[in-house]
Amino acid sequence: MDTDLSGRTALVTGAGRGNGRAIARDLAAHGASVVVNDLEAGPAEDTAETITDAGGEAVAVTADVSEADEVDAMVAEGVGELGTIDILVNNAGVGDAGPFLEKDDDSRFQLNLDVHLWGSINCINAVVDDMVEAGYGKITNVTSIHTKNGVGMSPEYDVGKFSALGLTKSLALELGREGVRVNAVAPGWANTRMVEDFSEETHEQITELNPLGRYAESEEVADAVTFLSSPASDYVNGHELRVDGGQVPIDNWKYDNR
Ligand SMILES: NC(=O)c1ccc[n+]([C@@H]2O[C@H](COP(=O)([O-])OP(=O)(O)OC[C@H]3O[C@@H](n4cnc5c(N)ncnc54)[C@H](O)[C@@H]3O)[C@@H](O)[C@H]2O)c1
Numbered sequence: 001m002d003t004d005l006s007g008r009t010a011l012v013t014g015a016g017r018g019n020g021r022a023i024a025r026d027l028a029a030h031g032a033s034v035v036v037n038d039l040e041a042g043p044a045e046d047t048a049e050t051i052t053d054a055g056g057e058a059v060a061v062t063a064d065v066s067e068a069d070e071v072d073a074m075v076a077e078g079v080g081e082l083g084t085i086d087i088l089v090n091n092a093g094v095g096d097a098g099p100f101l102e103k104d105d106d107s108r109f110q111l112n113l114d115v116h117l118w119g120s121i122n123c124i125n126a127v128v129d130d131m132v133e134a135g136y137g138k139i140t141n142v143t144s145i146h147t148k149n150g151v152g153m154s155p156e157y158d159v160g161k162f163s164a165l166g167l168t169k170s171l172a173l174e175l176g177r178e179g180v181r182v183n184a185v186a187p188g189w190a191n192t193r194m195v196e197d198f199s200e201e202t203h204e205q206i207t208e209l210n211p212l213g214r215y216a217e218s219e220e221v222a223d224a225v226t227f228l229s230s231p232a233s234d235y236v237n238g239h240e241l242r243v244d245g246g247q248v249p250i251d252n253w254k255y256d257n258r
Pocket residue numbers: 013014015016017018019020037038039040043063064065066090091092093094115119142143144145186187188189190191192193194195
């Protein structure tokens with residue numbers, strides 16, 4: 001299987017920790033130069049440093065992906081340092097959600113759409129012309145187990161992730177004609193900061209419903225992203241690859257952690 005990414009430049013958003021950090025490190029381990037984005041400078045720099053310490057090439061660039069101007073400046077800086085972007089991973093994410101009937105306002109809907117939908121659109125806008133010109137590109141949007149059937153008590157996050165899936169499916173049809181593959185990776189619950197405040201009850205609910213009886217590790221999510229970013233998946237387009245251990249959706253989440 002050809003997973004060699006030598007000579008390719010990748011942009012990974014939200015790569016200061018968790019899944020994004022594992023993805024950035026794995027792409028670099030397969031030969032890609034990596035633009036490491038995060039909202040927070042310190043974590044992004046830490047990730048870039050782990051890559052360069054291991055002999056890879058990386059640069060950290062801070063930007064809020066929901067702000068188009070910041071994304072354009074980030075891509076310009078990344079391209080200037082490492083070359084045009086061949087691989088984009090829209091991984092930046094937020095977990096803010098709760099029952100619809102208990103919300104005080106719609107700010108969490110706004111945040112989820114700003115980051116998961118507009119963050120992805122902004123980044124694609126900033127790199128797609130170069131990909132089309134090259135006749136080759138790989139875009140992976142990180143969705144979630146939430147897109148399997150929705151997860152009860154978290155409509156804001158569901159809407160954010162389903163919108164990213166819709167973007168994936170539609171752009172795959174259009175951009176595939178230009179040699180740009182657009183896919184998604186849907187992690188199950190993974191051992192990251194996003195789940196660390198979950199209550200004991202929620203942890204039990206998640207692991208009991210999972211056939212493998214555990215959370216995903218970020219490195220397992222990264223394996224799927226690397227596959228979709230590599231020549232090994234050149235005939236895969238518009239696909240959502242689930243990395244969830246076969247987890248069934250939760251229709252009545254014990255969300256008391258939020
Ligand atoms: N952990 C899980 O259980 C799980 C499950 C399914 C999907 N996911 C998805 O995986 C992705 C990574 O999440 P994680 O679990 O590693 O969470 P995490 O909180 O550990 O990391 C998310 C990173 O995204 C960054 N970020 C947030 N908003 C940003 C913005 N506007 N611009 C740039 N960076 C921003 C954060 O600073 C953080 O470093 C997200 O898209 C998340 O929705 C996570």
